[in-house]
Amino acid sequence: MNCFSLKNALIYNSDKEEFIPGGIAVKNGIITAIGDLSDADFNCARDICGRKIIPAMVDVHSHGREGIDFCGASVDELMSLKASYARVGTATVVPTLASATLDEWRETVENVKNCGFDAIHFEGRYLSPEKRGAHAPELLTLPNSDEMKELLDISADMRVHVSFAPELKGGIEFIKFLSENNATAGIAHTAATYEEAMTAVKAGAISFTHTFNAMTEMLHRAPGVAGAALSSGRYAEFICDGVHVHPAVVKAAYNSVPHDKFVLITDSLMAAGCGDGNYTLAGLRVNVNGGIARTEDGAIAGSMLDLFTAMRNLMSFAGISLEKAIPCATSNPAGMLSLDKITGSLKVGLRADMIILDDCENESSSVYSADNAEPGNSL
Secondary structure, three states: OOEEEEEEEEEEEOOOOEEEEEEEEEEOOEEEEEEOOOOOOOOOEEEOOOOEEEEOEEEEEEOEEOOEEOOOOOHHHHHHHHHHHHHOOEEEEEEEEOOOOHHHHHHHHHHHHHOOOOEEEEEOOOOOHHHOOOOOHHHOOOOOHHHHHHHHHHHOOOEEEEEEOOOOOOHHHHHHHHHHOOOEEEEOOEOOOHHHHHHHHHHOOOEEOOOOOOEOOOOOOOOHHHHHHHHOOOEEEEEOOOOOOOHHHHHHHHOOOOHHHEEEEOOEOOOOOOOOEEEEEOOEEEEEEOOEEEEOOOOEOOEOOOHHHHHHHHHHHHOOOHHHHHHHHOHHHHHHOOOOOOOOOOOOOOEOOEEEEOOOOOOOEEEEOOOOOOOOEEO
């Protein structure tokens, strides 16, 4: 039985968005107590001398890192990816599958399920050719409930999120199909009008994928999908690397989207953590130069981000405090995919996924996830 406690801490409370002094106790990877631990009986107690504890990051949109793409990854590679994300503060990652053949998706879903991931995110195949970004055109098709039902059956108990272009033929019916089968829809890689996007929202779409990227732009007489993302009250994903969205636009978006619906993602590709060079994504060759990934035709192809860095960037871009930024990388993404009963905040009964900060600037920290025995991974 794995038990430990941390005392003399400042523990982040997601409901109040503030740090509260006290301790935290963990048994078998689950938080069992928060607050006064003087009466708790545990094998060891560690005094962390007033350091802050925050929830570990929850990345609901990432294609891979450190040379491995989720799509097509073996079980061993997937387990390696879990460890890689944990090293940069992300205890919960949702494998995101870019466009591929149906056979590749089938095989990957089976492997992802067998590795114990909580959810899976399909971002591909059902995209607008006009807004395909870094997805090979020959891999695109119309929304297909039959093939998605097969993938849902393989996914078993995992949460399933599907990002696609709702203006495609059968798109609205596809959203309803997903809702009826306990899956969720996001609006992505879309040439839809504002009106078409809002029709998708009314049909049940819960989110906007990498807002401002690969969607119709916002103009004062034609708000486009970007305008719908800012005004609909639904979840909106943002890649906060200063490349995909200008910092001033990030600030404007943060002040427009409900704060509990503002979701930081990485949209990282296999090159993240590796550096410049040549890679692949969604059937296309990608070159990373100066930390920016592009396809041969110049389209931006994912990021080199980790979510901890994205959170720090949001603080700088939007001029907000750590207390306000934390939910955007933890409880908000967890809530988007209904993972908030498992992780995303520090509460009794949830997984003990947390980061111990060394200082208020977050320059270095240690990470604990429920998969590890005790705190100690350096961030």
